[in-house]
Amino acid sequence: MVGGWLVGVVAHFMRGMRWSQLLDAAGHPVPVSASFSAVMVGYMTNNFVPRMGELSRCTALDRSHHAPFVKGLGTVATERAIDVLTLLLLLAGVGIFESERFFKLLEQQSGDDAAGSTGWI
Secondary structure (H helix, E strand, O other): OHHHHHHHHHHHHHHHHHHHHHHHHOOOOOOHHHHHHHHHHHHHHHHHOOOOHHHHHHHHHHHHHOOOHHHHHHHHHHHHHHHHHHHHHHHHHHHHHOHHHHHHHHHHHHHHHHOOOOOOO
């Protein structure tokens, strides 16, 4: 249980590091500790109002380190775009390396469907 908690904190810290780097590239250097704190504020906000975490973390950083809200929001959008591209690349990699297994599964399922079984249970 402690291991999962530690992995979560490290993941959030790395997200804070990544956001700090994006803000630095946007011309507003912010310490990693501040961006990590803002990320955590965003997660806390999501517990009360879903999907508002991104806005609240930009607001928190604007108030604490005067990083403009619009620049922060732009870096959050960039971060999300990078996340989606990474996910698509990973999905494509799995599709390429596991395509044979996937097609065997489809073939097996279509054979089971012809026999009247769903095969999913």
